[in-house]
Amino acid sequence: MDLVQEPGGAPSKSEIRSYFDPAEGTLDRRVFADQEIYDLEMRNIFARAWNFMCHESQIPNPGDYFINYIGEDQVIVVRDRKGEVQVLLNTCRHRGNALCRAEQGNAKSFVCSYHGWNYDLNGDLIGVPGMTAYYRKDFDKSQWGLARAAQVDHLHGFYFATLDPDTPPLPDYLGEVGRIGLGLLAANGPVEIVDGIQKNVIDCNWKIAVDNLFDWYHVQYSHASAGMAGFMDIAAILHPKHQMVMFGDYGHAISGPVITPERQAEIDAMTDDERLAIAAAGMLKDPSKPVVPPRLSAARELLGPTGVRCMGHPNIFPNLWISTNGTQLSLRLPRGPFATEIWWFTVLPKALPEEVKKKQIAFSAHLFGPAGMLEQDDGENWSQSTRASRGVKARSYRHHMAMGLGQDEVLTDATGTSRVETTISEHAQRWLYTNWMNWLTADDWAELKANHPALPKGRV
Amino acid sequence: MSQARAVEAETSGLDALSLQQRMELQFEIEQFLYAEAAMIDGRAYRAWLDLWTEDCSYWMPIRRTVTLSDIDREFTKRGDMSFYDDDKQALAMRVAKMESGSSWSEDPPSRTRHIVDNVRITGVNGVETTVEVAFILYRSRLNTEESMWVGRRVDTLRRVDGVLKLCGREIYLDQTLIRATNMSTLF
Numbered sequence: 001m002d003l004v005q006e007p008g009g010a011p012s013k014s015e016i017r018s019y020f021d022p023a024e025g026t027l028d029r030r031v032f033a034d035q036e037i038y039d040l041e042m043r044n045i046f047a048r049a050w051n052f053m054c055h056e057s058q059i060p061n062p063g064d065y066f067i068n069y070i071g072e073d074q075v076i077v078v079r080d081r082k083g084e085v086q087v088l089l090n091t092c093r094h095r096g097n098a099l100c101r102a103e104q105g106n107a108k109s110f111v112c113s114y115h116g117w118n119y120d121l122n123g124d125l126i127g128v129p130g131m132t133a134y135y136r137k138d139f140d141k142s143q144w145g146l147a148r149a150a151q152v153d154h155l156h157g158f159y160f161a162t163l164d165p166d167t168p169p170l171p172d173y174l175g176e177v178g179r180i181g182l183g184l185l186a187a188n189g190p191v192e193i194v195d196g197i198q199k200n201v202i203d204c205n206w207k208i209a210v211d212n213l214f215d216w217y218h219v220q221y222s223h224a225s226a227g228m229a230g231f232m233d234i235a236a237i238l239h240p241k242h243q244m245v246m247f248g249d250y251g252h253a254i255s256g257p258v259i260t261p262e263r264q265a266e267i268d269a270m271t272d273d274e275r276l277a278i279a280a281a282g283m284l285k286d287p288s289k290p291v292v293p294p295r296l297s298a299a300r301e302l303l304g305p306t307g308v309r310c311m312g313h314p315n316i317f318p319n320l321w322i323s324t325n326g327t328q329l330s331l332r333l334p335r336g337p338f339a340t341e342i343w344w345f346t347v348l349p350k351a352l353p354e355e356v357k358k359k360q361i362a363f364s365a366h367l368f369g370p371a372g373m374l375e376q377d378d379g380e381n382w383s384q385s386t387r388a389s390r391g392v393k394a395r396s397y398r399h400h401m402a403m404g405l406g407q408d409e410v411l412t413d414a415t416g417t418s419r420v421e422t423t424i425s426e427h428a429q430r431w432l433y434t435n436w437m438n439w440l441t442a443d444d445w446a447e448l449k450a451n452h453p454a455l456p457k458g459r460v
Numbered sequence: 461m462s463q464a465r466a467v468e469a470e471t472s473g474l475d476a477l478s479l480q481q482r483m484e485l486q487f488e489i490e491q492f493l494y495a496e497a498a499m500i501d502g503r504a505y506r507a508w509l510d511l512w513t514e515d516c517s518y519w520m521p522i523r524r525t526v527t528l529s530d531i532d533r534e535f536t537k538r539g540d541m542s543f544y545d546d547d548k549q550a551l552a553m554r555v556a557k558m559e560s561g562s563s564w565s566e567d568p569p570s571r572t573r574h575i576v577d578n579v580r581i582t583g584v585n586g587v588e589t590t591v592e593v594a595f596i597l598y599r600s601r602l603n604t605e606e607s608m609w610v611g612r613r614v615d616t617l618r619r620v621d622g623v624l625k626l627c628g629r630e631i632y633l634d635q636t637l638i639r640a641t642n643m644s645t646l647f
Contacts, residue, residue: 101525101527102524102525102526102527102530103524103525103526103636104524104526104530104533105526105527105529105530105533106529106530194540194541195533195536195537195540195541196521196522196536196540196541196542197522197541198522198541198543198638199522199636199637199638200637200638200639200640200641200642200643201637201638201639201640202641202642203605203641221562222564224560224562225557225558225560225561225562225563225564226557228556228557228560228562229553229554229556229557229560230553230556231553231557341637344541346541358539361539361540361541361545362545364541365541365542365543365544365545366545366546366550369543370543370638370640370641370642370643371520371543371544371642371643371644373553373554373557375642376557376563376565376566376642376643376644377563377564377565377642379565379641379642380564380565380641380642381564383641
């Protein structure tokens with residue numbers, strides 16, 4: 001293997017292009033275990049992509065901040081005195097110490113606990129102890145403000161940031177799939193985050209946690225016990241014959257159940273009050289009803305004719321899962337090849353009746369998170385899959401990811417989306433790893449923009 | 461409620477009891493809590509479930525690393541997100557899940573040990589008694605996985621037909637980021 005590696009241990013481009021074989025649907029297990037691949041992911045994916053930061057409702061007032069990550073770079077997401085959201089690297093320009101050691105809160109300014117350098121909420125360096133006595137005024141504060149994300153933008157109040165000035169504007173990056181993904185959360189009006197982000201760390205590679213969100217094959221077996229315990233009707237959430245995979249530029253995708261056109265026509269004929277009544281009656285217990293409560297009539301315009309039928313799981317590349325079941329967002333934050341932090345944000349429409357809110361929050365608390373009826377079992381599977389990527393012999397066997405390969409025709413609609421409507425498949429996982437290879441082998445955004453895989457057409 | 465305020469909270473209803481009565485109550489409650497812990501560690505989940513009243517509440521808020529000035533927001537509040545917000549039905553589902561034969565996070569089963577200590581009766585109100593305890597929950601899973609959760613618990617016990625039952629449990633962990641693949645065990 002040394003022969004195909006570039007100096008410094010980074011795998012060569014041709015080596016990277018062998019990791020996933022789209023024609024065979026097989027994946028090299030080294031992608032879950034190699035430090036060199038992980039380091040490249042940090043540089044070529046996380047430092048270039050738009051990364052989800054937080055929702056505006058988490059930081060409503062000047063000085064409110066929330067700590068998040070762009071790859072291994074810890075950032076402060078803060079509302080400054082002018083009301084603008086800033087994304088600042090959480091590291092003092094003097095000796096690198098973290099400025100914020102709390103994970104959220106409110107600050108008047110950011111004072112380093114090491115030597116007392118003081119930064120304004122917009123990152124400007126405004127105070128340096130000993131400026132006269134020790135530095136003897138030989139120091140230009142204006143040159144030593146906090147490092148900032150290159151771009152910050154939001155959609156429906158969901159803030160994203162990128163470290164790369166060449167990253168396309170957020171709307172271009174998200175495309176139709178990202179727009180539908182975030183739109184699913186905003187489809188019933190302006191939203192807010194329920195206080196409390198569930199956070200735990202799983203001994204797995206981040207990509208296993210990401211590709212699993214597209215995987216509706218595991219639900220019936222991994223999560224069988226949740227059905228047996230009476231938590232949910234697994235058959236009701238699966239809709240195995242009515243699945244949709246939607247492909248987006250740069251690796252975004254949506255995978256999972258789709259509302260049939262017939263059922264959508266029934267929903268379209270309902271008043272908003274009738275739709276709310278169904279939501280209030282509770283979900284997941286009646287197998288004849290779709291798992292996601294009917295969206296309000298305004299959703300059709302926001303999501304488009306195909307998006308409004310979506311009950312699946314969008315992923316905004318690289319690591320933001322939008323879970324329409326519990327109306328939640330989940331970040332899968334890499335912590336080395338063998339560890340991933342899972343963060344769950346619960347999102348609710350502000351105008352939702354209190355009773356419905358209560359039900360949704362209780363349901364979200366029981367669904368995912370480390371004690372969730374579903375996610376308890378996921379962590380164990382992912383960590384064992386990751387562990388098995390370390391064995392010398394085991395890693396010589398590629399993962400099989402070929403379900404449905406070559407069996408489906410791509411459909412399009414007037415909005416330009418590219419999708420298949422089919423049974424349970426692994427189309428989205430293949431799209432993810434195809435794009436992942438492209439990100440790793442691109443030298444910069446110019447190359448990514450020019451050469452990223454075209455949306456599938458014809459047979460996939 | 462912040463930890464600091466909880467510690468400040470005065471005990472109530474205890475003054476009416478004699479020292480002898482308080483000692484007997486303390487002994488009874490300690491023995492009850494030790495037996496309860498032994499049921500979980502001994503995987504007698506059905507028997508454990510029977511210890512809970514029908515109207516019980518079992519709740520673990522999310523704890524955050526916050527500065528002293530934000531300390532009132534250290535724990536999430538009732539009605540916000542949590543790790544556990546269970547009634548009797550939800551607890552019964554957790555038990556049924558473990559018994560299902562398909563609960564991969566608990567089959568092979570975890571090996572747990574609950575150490576319950578610093579048992580302090582903080583309130584007596586009619587048939588209900590409030591107790592604060594410090595706990596260590598050690599979990600060993602498969603061959604190499606180990607988790608340890610340490611925290612404070614506020615338990616409410618109710619005497620029903622002369623028998624002690626649990627009707628409330630609030631679990632305040634000393635971790636913020638949960639450093640475990642899951643929390644598939646009972647606290």
